Amino acid sequence: MRKVLSLVLVLVLVLAVFAGCQPKQEEPAEGGAKVGLIVSTLNNPFFVTLKDGAEAKAAELGLELTVLDSENDSAKELARMEDLITKGVDVILINPTDSDAVGNAIKAANDAGIPVITLDRGANAGEVVTHIASDNVSGGKMAGEFIVEQLGGKGKVVELEGIAGTSAARDRGQGFNAALEGTDVEVVAKQVADFDRTKGLSVMENILQAQPEIDAVFAHNDEMALGAQKAVEASGRDILIVGFDATDDAVKAVGEGKMAATVAQQPSMIGSLGVEAAQSVINGEALDEFVPVDLMLVK
Structure with a gap:
């Protein structure tokens, strides 16, 4: 009986040592x-x-x-x-x-x-090492060409700029203004609204008071475009609005006819x-x- 118990004890110890030598399953993820x-x-x-x-x-x-x-x-x-x-x-x-x-x-x-x-x-x-992004110059140009087409090559537009110093704001504005060259579409106001919806609303309200004639708005992102849309809606004026990013709210606004278009990025x-x-x-x-x-x- 003692021999059996001794053999069992040895077997348990061997198994314990063997188990202790095995790598834990979660270690690869942690490593x-x-x-x-x-x-x-x-x-x-x-x-x-x-x-x-x-x-x-x-x-x-x-x-x-x-x-x-x-x-x-x-x-x-x-x-x-x-x-x-x-x-x-x-x-x-x-x-x-x-x-x-x-x-x-x-x-x-x-x-x-x-x-x-x-x-x-x-x-x-x-x-x-590398920079991964949409071609913002191309996107801004795409928005500008759409506005020029919708206005028949003539009209007055507002540009709501993103955060000063960001490459996105610089490049989108560059592409947009390049699309207006050689046309009779004039930028009558250009102001920074920091890519923010609330600032887009307040800045656009001020521009609407200062500018009696506005045919279209290009905002460097959808948040500013949606803010501008609220200001335009409250004013009762008919102004074409184009944003950038194709966020869910903006795509919904385009579907409802509250915005004319948005340049679709793929943030995911x-x-x-x-x-x-x-x-x-x-x-x-x-x-x-x-x-x-x-x-x-x-x-």
Whole structure:
């Protein structure tokens, strides 16, 4: 009997040692590469969708993704970058609050030896591996050509600009104004509304009071376009409105005839491609300097 008990005890000990040598099932996930994503603001549906696309792709690839919100504040953006550097992430994706100011944050990552990828908005300083975004110049031109066509090549338009210093605002405005060249369509007012719906409303109210004749409005994003639409609706004037981003609210407004059109980006794809690019960097694969994401006009 004692021999049987001794054999059982030995067997239990052997099994225990063997089990202790086996890797835990959750370790591969915990040992996955770490990627950081800094978003300019999560108070905008476009960037929420971008974040969602990044999170879905990270889950698919088994990457650990940390998402931080800069709240449209360059100082907070730098602090978020420092947080990710401290966490020791392998790659950082960043959607800049300002293409100039973000340079300090990117340089901090450069100094720490962490590769950086920019999303939607580019950076004017610091070294980045690649930039993933829609062709904003092309999108602005698409909007301008649509307005010129709708107005028969003649009329007065308003341009609501995004946050000064962002590549998106600069490029969309560049493309839009290029489309008006050689036509009789005149920009009678151009004001910054910071990509914000409430500011779009207040800025447009002021422009409506100052400008007796307006045929169309081009807003650098849908949030400003939707704000402008409310101001125009309250004024009772008939003004064509074109936005940019094709957010759910804007597409609904186009369907209801409250907006004429919106340039459709694919924010979910921008986020997804960003994470794919991060995986490529981790794998040591080469990337193009710019990865364009297709656009289309929703009208």
